[in-house]
Amino acid sequence: MGCAIGFVVLTAYVWLHPVLVGDHAAGQRLVADPGSVGWDIAAVVSFVASGPVVALCGVVGAAWTAWHLRRPAGAIAIVAAPAIAGMIEVVMKSLVGRARPVTAVLSGESGNGYPSGHVTGFTALVVAVYVVWVLERSDTTAAERRCDGLLVGSLIVLVAWSRVALGAHYVSDTVGGVLLGISVGVLCPWLADLGWQRWRGSSRFQGDRQAHALR
Numbered sequence: 450m451g452c453a454i455g456f457v458v459l460t461a462y463v464w465l466h467p468v469l470v471g472d473h474a475a476g477q478r479l480v481a482d483p484g485s486v487g488w489d490i491a492a493v494v495s496f497v498a499s500g501p502v503v504a505l506c507g508v509v510g511a512a513w514t515a516w517h518l519r520r521p522a523g524a525i526a527i528v529a530a531p532a533i534a535g536m537i538e539v540v541m542k543s544l545v546g547r548a549r550p551v552t553a554v555l556s557g558e559s560g561n562g563y564p565s566g567h568v569t570g571f572t573a574l575v576v577a578v579y580v581v582w583v584l585e586r587s588d589t590t591a592a593e594r595r596c597d598g599l600l601v602g603s604l605i606v607l608v609a610w611s612r613v614a615l616g617a618h619y620v621s622d623t624v625g626g627v628l629l630g631i632s633v634g635v636l637c638p639w640l641a642d643l644g645w646q647r648w649r650g651s652s653r654f655q656g657d658r659q660a661h662a663l664r
Contacts, residue, residue, distance in 0.1 A: 479610065
């Protein structure tokens with residue numbers, strides 16, 4: 450809930466004040482020189498967090514969740530989270546209408562920048578996976594949850610850095626993507642579990658009625 454409120458507040462502020470204090474300066478410090486090692490690393494990370502790769506990873510993760518963990522609701526959540534987050538991100542980019550920084554010419558990207566699509570989709574996926582694979586399982590220890598949570602957080606920060614390092618986004622674009630991605634990534638597993646339980650309950654009720662009618 451906190452991340453969702455934070456996203457709403459930040460979005461409203463960016464909509465009213467497209468140029469945030471310190472945003473441009475922070476981006477200038479983090480942007481990498483084209484052809485440098487930092488640029489190449491950022492390009493690879495950005496590719497891994499791109500829409501098609503995230504979608505493919507979501508399908509693979511969902512298949513493993515359904516087959517190995519026997520968690521169909523979790524599988525649905527893992528596929529749905531980045532897809533829903535991506536749709537919201539596209540809508541928000543049109544509504545907010547914030548242009549990318551001038552450094553976007555370095556990576557050749559165009560269009561509106563808030564929130565970052567790469568960060569939004571990637572964050573939604575890894576958070577949903579973390580919730581389904583770690584938090585919702587009873588056989589994980591507190592230490593495992595902390596370590597996995599730290600890993601997920603580090604990956605999200607890495608992707609956010611890559612988008613700024615390539616000059617494609619302001620820092621606040623990536624912060625908005627993180628907040629939106631976390632919100633959707635946490636909400637989707639809960640909604641999927643709720644919907645699955647209701648569907649199973651309805652199916653079981655219909656089966657009982659049919660069995661009773663045959664007696």
